[in-house]
Amino acid sequence: MSSRDWLGLKHELPRRRQFMLVVLSFLLPLALWSAVSYVPWLWHPFVRVTAPGGVDYFIEGMDVPRAVFAKEKAAALQAGLVAPAGYPVNPVYLPAPHKVARAFFTAFKTPPRLPNEPWLHESLGHSIRTIFWGFVISSVFGIPLGILCGSYRFFSKLQEPFVEFFRYLPAPAFGALCVAILGIDDPPKIAIIVIGTLFQQVLVIGNTVRKVDPALIEAAQTLGARGWRLVRRVIIPATISDIYTDLRILLGWAWTYLIVAEVVGTSSGITFFINQQARYRNFDNVYAAIAMIGIIGFSTDMALAWLGQYLFPWKRRRRASALKSSVAEPSPSSAIPMSIG
Amino acid sequence: MNASSLALPDYRQQRPEVAARFQRIKERPVVLRIEDLAKHFGSGPAARTVFDGVSLDIHRREFISIIGASGCGKSTLIRIVAGLEEASAGRILLDGKPVSGPGPDRGMVFQGYTLFPWRTVKENVMFGLEMGGMDRSTADAEARQWLEMVGLGKFAESYPHELSGGMKQRVAIARALANNPRILIMDEPFGALDALTRCKMQGYLLQIWRKVDVTILFITHDLDEACFLSDRIIVMGANPGRIIEVIENPVPRPRSVEQFLTPEFLALKQRLDDIIHAPGAAEAEEKLPVVKLTEAGDEVE
Structure with missing residues (x-):
């Protein structure tokens, strides 16, 4: 199976491959969305605070930009206070696929x-x-x-x-x-x-x-x-x-x-x-x-x-070729004497 | 020319039975009369004459072929006869009555099959009958009979796209004939078919014509086809389009493929070839400015 079988110009693909590609056309965007949602180092521009630690304006459950979180964490450590804890999250307007699926x-x-x-x-x-x-x-x-x-x-x-x-x-x-x-x-x-x-x-x-x-x-x-x-x-x-x-x-x-x-x-x-x-x-x-x-x-x-x-x-063309190849050209009947008209 | 060395007979020389047949044809009533027909496109100085002064009488059950180089207006001529275009001058008489506009009395078979794709084969044949006001069950029975005659009874319920080109054209012939036209006009009907199918179709057409009371006006550019099928051959010339010669086909009937090599057939074909390919009749083959791309001594001709 060479790549030409997949990418031939105006080349009909076998039905199984067509189906695979149809499924893939939906799976690819879904995979991209999942990657952004579930792989922590992909995007995730915010940190959700789980414990405020020594930062006085942090509240549990709030989202702060990563840079701000890092700065406050460093400041707290330097001041000898408890470091704040949190995990990276995406903005609230991009929920993960499973949440949307559940919302259905x-x-x-x-x-x-x-x-x-x-x-x-x-x-x-x-x-x-x-x-x-x-x-x-x-x-x-x-x-x-x-x-x-x-x-x-x-x-x-x-x-x-x-x-x-x-x-x-x-x-x-x-x-x-x-x-x-x-x-x-x-x-x-x-x-x-x-x-x-x-x-x-x-x-x-x-x-x-x-x-x-x-x-x-x-x-x-x-x-x-x-x-x-x-x-x-x-x-x-x-x-x-x-x-x-x-x-x-x-x-x-x-x-x-x-x-x-x-x-x-x-x-x-x-x-x-x-x-x-x-x-x-x-x-x-x-x-x-x-x-x-x-x-x-x-x-x-x-x-x-x-x-x-x-x-x-x-408009259903599928039967056409099969019929044409299987039926030999019949000839006009010479037996019937013409009585029409 | 080169064929003259084969000592072909004169194409005007007819065997007694052929001459008698033409005598009988001429005694039959005139079905279609073309009177001094002319067609111009445009007006003023830009006007172009397609053909001028074309007159022709076609007798009942005659098989007439029109042959001519491209541009001689043969297609325009029969489109006017069919009523699909209007003449600039002259008139068309069908059974002595002038006609204008298309009508079921002049059936037509086109080169591109023109079957209605949404109708089954049988419904295609029924179309003209329904238009003529026949009730469905009678039209149905009649259509079946016509399909039997062209040998496609088994395909009554198929759709046109399921048929081969030759079969489609047979349906088109059945469809046109079902209306009982006075004349069947065929515009290069087998032009789109491959050589083998075309040959078969010519045989079918002769079989059908023998059985049905119909006059046929057949356009072709295939000399063999014209010689094989017709009674008379109308040779048209171009610039401006006109009838050059009306030839009575000396090949006796019934026709068969074996006749392709008879002296009459060859003489007729030679004559047609001479008129159509006469110097000046068409542009001489142009010398193409091709540079030689093969090695020396590698000549194919």
Whole structure:
């Protein structure tokens, strides 16, 4: 096994190796994080005081910069006092992996500090609901508009210049406006996700639809398709799987707008939880919550990709080569006398 | 030229049965009439003429090939016939009625298969039938029959990407024929196939044509293909595009691969070769400024 087997340009890797690399892509950052957290001489810019010794302003459990600790320790020794004791730690905003891992479970079990605050699962549910409605409303308008723009020059010229302009207006800038119009609860948050997603969606889907192979349209025309049926029976099915992929990417963007949207009006959802935990300096919970967004986003995307295989069976290419090589070219049957037509 | 030393017969000389066949063809009604067709691109001084003054009558169940050097406008010509482009002048009559725009009465098979990848093989064949308003179950049965005819009945439920190039093109032919077109237009349909598959496909096409009441307008740049398949061969020239000669193919039917070496076949091919590769017809091969990189005495030719 030479290194070329691993690093061949555009060279397919065996499935086992691919899987190994996928696992590794997650393990490498985790290993780096673990190293910084668990190897005492890596970074660890602070010392946590376990015994103040002769230093009068040291308190047990306080974090002091290493240099300060060393200076005070030397001073105490020189003065004949008891040396302070401590161990190196990282700043409080970088918790160790095991703490974050534990927070994944404890965060769900910890009741909120105030009785009217939501539990973590409620916050998450709230976020997912917001993003779902934002994305659905955006898609209801964005997909048909995109298809129209991609199919007809008329709509492309009528819509896209304005959409292109509007796309540059940052969605969060509409926050105050949305609150003024829609109140302080969920509607303005959904509106911001719609504003952030819709205009990109029209342009991206318009572009995808424009890329449909013109030869397919010509073939359909010579088979008698025209007008709206050409759009419905050829352009849409020809691009639907690419539109689906576009939507998967756009859903990722929608999560970005979610975080902005959730601080508009009354803070809510996962952002509320994150901000609240950061205020209490529970950074392990903060990391856990951020990681949860990643996990939800990533697993949604995986699920959609998996679903796509079933929605668009013609995109599954794996069977192709096997069939082609195993079946000899059959010949037209000369026995059947032609009775068609 | 060099082949003249082989004492080939005149390509216009026809055996009695071949002459009789052409007589019969000419008595059949004209399916497609091309009247003084012209195509220009652009306008004003920048205008370029693709072809001009092209007229042609195609009779029912005739197999016509159009052959010509690249740039003679043969593809543009049949795209106009198919209604995919508009002519600058002249008109197209199908069964005596002028046509414009694409329609199911003029079926087309393209070089790049153009099967709908999201439809199974059978659904591809059903497409035109559905567009024509046929109900699904009738269309289904009809599509199956057409697939049987091109020998792909077993692949009805496969997707196009699971088929080889030759099989895809047979589906495309079945799809076009299912609409019962008056004329089947084929734009270098076998151009993308390897030599062996192309040869097989030519045989299949003749088999299908024998069984179906369809007139075929076939574009190719392969001289053998034109000689093997057609009744008449339309030779087009470039700059500007025009019909140079309409040749009645002297090779008797039924055609078979053995005929490739008959005197008629060779004479016809020689004639086509002479017209298409005539001096001035195409640019002479350019002398490449290659410095000799091999040792002296290491000549390959």
